[in-house]
Amino acid sequence: MTETPKVAIATGILGKATETGVRRHIGMLFGGNTVILCERREPNYESEKPIFTSVGGRKGVTATIEREIGKAVQSLRYRCSGVPFGSVRREMETFLRENGVQAIVAEFGHLGGNLAPVGNALGIPVFVYFRGFDASKRLRSPRIVRRYKAAMPRLAGVISVSQSLLDNLADVGVTHPNSAVIPTGVDTSAFVPLEKDPNLILSVGRIVEKKAPLLTIDAFAAIAGDFPEHRLEIIGDGELRGAAEEHVRALGLGDRVTFHGLKEHAFVREKIGQAQVYLQHSVTAADGNTEGLPTSIQEAMACGTVVVSTRHAGIPEVIIEGETGLLADEHDGEGFTQCLRQVLSDPEAAARMSRTARDLATERLDYRVLHGRLEEIIRASLRQP
Numbered sequence: 001m002t003e004t005p006k007v008a009i010a011t012g013i014l015g016k017a018t019e020t021g022v023r024r025h026i027g028m029l030f031g032g033n034t035v036i037l038c039e040r041r042e043p044n045y046e047s048e049k050p051i052f053t054s055v056g057g058r059k060g061v062t063a064t065i066e067r068e069i070g071k072a073v074q075s076l077r078y079r080c081s082g083v084p085f086g087s088v089r090r091e092m093e094t095f096l097r098e099n100g101v102q103a104i105v106a107e108f109g110h111l112g113g114n115l116a117p118v119g120n121a122l123g124i125p126v127f128v129y130f131r132g133f134d135a136s137k138r139l140r141s142p143r144i145v146r147r148y149k150a151a152m153p154r155l156a157g158v159i160s161v162s163q164s165l166l167d168n169l170a171d172v173g174v175t176h177p178n179s180a181v182i183p184t185g186v187d188t189s190a191f192v193p194l195e196k197d198p199n200l201i202l203s204v205g206r207i208v209e210k211k212a213p214l215l216t217i218d219a220f221a222a223i224a225g226d227f228p229e230h231r232l233e234i235i236g237d238g239e240l241r242g243a244a245e246e247h248v249r250a251l252g253l254g255d256r257v258t259f260h261g262l263k264e265h266a267f268v269r270e271k272i273g274q275a276q277v278y279l280q281h282s283v284t285a286a287d288g289n290t291e292g293l294p295t296s297i298q299e300a301m302a303c304g305t306v307v308v309s310t311r312h313a314g315i316p317e318v319i320i321e322g323e324t325g326l327l328a329d330e331h332d333g334e335g336f337t338q339c340l341r342q343v344l345s346d347p348e349a350a351a352r353m354s355r356t357a358r359d360l361a362t363e364r365l366d367y368r369v370l371h372g373r374l375e376e377i378i379r380a381s382l383r384q385p
Contacts, residue, residue, distance in 0.1 A: 004033045005102040005382060010111050014051070015042030018206075020295050021131065021161070021184035022107045024367055030375060035099045037092070037115070052095040054088050079150035082114035089118065096122060103127065103156075103378045109134035110144070112158075113151035125156030125381040131184075132292035135165035136313070139172050140288045148174040156381045159374065161292035162314025168290075178381075182374055183314070185367030186298040193304035193358060194273030198347075199230045201340075202275035202305070204268060204296040207238035210289050212281040212331070214240075214247050219279065219308075219337040221251045227344055232279070233258045235268055272296075273303045276350070277343055282312040283330040293317065301325075302361040304354040308339045318365065324357040 009025045014036060016022075026034055026049060036049050040056030058067075070085025077083070084092050096104075096118070104119050104126045106112040112128025119126035128151070138144045148169070152158075157178035160166045166179055201220060207213045213234070220232040234244070234257065241259065248257045260267075272278065278300035282291050293314030300307050301318065307325035309315050310332075319325040326342060328335035343350050363369075 004030050005378060006030075006033050006035065006100045007378065008035050008037050008096060008099075008101045008104045010037035010104055010106040010115055012039050012108060012111065013042060014038035014040070014047075014053075015045030019107070021129075024184075024371070025105060025107070028367075029105070029371055035095075035101060037095075037104070050095070050099055052092055054084055054092065058088070078113070078117050080110075080113040080117075080147050082110060083117050084114070092118060093122060096124065102382060105129060105159075105374075105378075107131065109138065109148060112155055113147045116151050116154035119156075120154050125378070126154070127157045127159060127378065127381075128155055130158065130160040130165045130169070130292070132161070132165070132313075133289050135160065135168050135292070137285070137287050137289035139168060139174075145172045145174065148172075152176050157377055159377070162317055164290075164313045164317070165292055178377075180373070180377060181317075182370050183293045183298065183318075183365060184295050185365050185370040186295065186302045186361060188302045188362045188366045191269055191299045191302035191361075192273060193354070194270065196276050196304075197274045198276050199227075200271075200275045201230055201232045201277045201279055202235070202271055202300075203232065203279045204235045204272065204299075205280065205294065206236050207234070207241040207244055208285075209240065210283055210285040210291065211238075211240075212283045213244040215281040215283075215331070215333050215336060216279050217244060217247055217251070217253075217257065218333055219281070219340050220257065221253060222337040223341050223344060224253060224256060226341075230344065231256050231258065233260060233271065233275075235260045235263050235271060237262050269299070272299050272305055275300070275303070275305045277340065278305045278307045278309075279340065280307070280309045281328075281330075281336055282310050282315060284312070291315065298361065298365050301357040301365065304358040306343050306350050306353045307357065308336070308343060310336070318360065320356075320360075322353075324353055324360055326353075 011022050036051045066086045071081040074083040075081040106128045116126045158176040161183045163181050284290050291313040311327050326339035
């Protein structure tokens with residue numbers, strides 16, 4: 001197949017700022033030769049791409065009745081209540097045919113099960129991309145596991161941002177013969193090492209349970225007396241921000257720890273490029289939610305910022321201990337602090353890790369390389385008779 005395939009990118013809520021990989025797929029996969037399937041879209045989201053919305057905006061008694069009937073019927077037929085039904089199904093099929101869609105990439109596990117029957121009916125291969133919660137927290141639900149198992153034979157392939165997520169799926173019996181690990185990746189031409197601020201320790205991400213923000217703050221507090229010029233800056237927001245700010249005040253570190261809140265992409269990129277150390281204590285949340293492979297860690301590596309993190313989910317797949325960063329076990333506050341202290345105490349070793357992290361990111365984590373791998377997998381499915 002020599003022509004550029006037209007691909008539909010399917011997501012839940014279109015326009016979420018945190019979904020870097022989804023935005024890149026929409027804008028850049030196969031040179032941007034894409035259309036969009038979504039359940040809903042963020043208010044005021046605009047795109048020149050053709051968009052089909054399956055749930056948002058469909059109001060009224062008739063739409064509600066059809067949706068509820070569809071859930072019951074499709075649960076019996078496919079074990080996936082979200083498979084499009086009735087007028088929505090017909091309109092979606094028309095949209096896919098009229099736009100000449102040749103493959104569907106369903107971002108997140110549940111969408112693969114929902115869309116596989118549609119693709120099967122039209123002869124369009126459907127791939128599902130697992131990214132984190134969909135192959136961790138959601139696996140605690142037997143109903144979700146049954147849905148995933150039912151969907152596997154209908155899918156052309158399974159992609160995951162980390163091997164750890166594929167292992168999670170395999171542990172509950174969800175496997176596919178055409179599976180691949182393709183991280184979200186990073187733009188290594190935009191995320192580059194800048195003039196380093198030797199005293200800047202940075203943390204970026206949602207301030208939520210699986211990021212263990214209090215352990216991150218505790219590690220900084222433990223070294224603060226020995227490194228009086230260093231400061232911790234935290235970019236992001238979340239339900240634990242208030243608790244984290246109170247913890248900083250209680251430790252008397254208000255003048256050494258800055259909470260920036262949510263910031264635009266350019267601000268984040270500059271800070272990561274300048275930081276000497278990137279600090280993130282990822283853990284498995286009480287509800288089972290885990291990381292896939294955090295985009296911010298990939299961005300830090302591209303910037304030559306030494307990562308101190310945990311042996312959690314896909315993080316050890318890119319952070320080679322002692323070569324591209326240092327890792328501690330989840331909830332091991334003492335070990336995590338020791339890793340941070342080690343990096344700050346040995347600038348020469350830190351400089352070596354910085355260079356190695358940058359090299360690994362450009363070779364293995366640049367999104368253009370990763371898009372190429374995904375495109376080849378899709379092309380291979382289209383070449384099959």
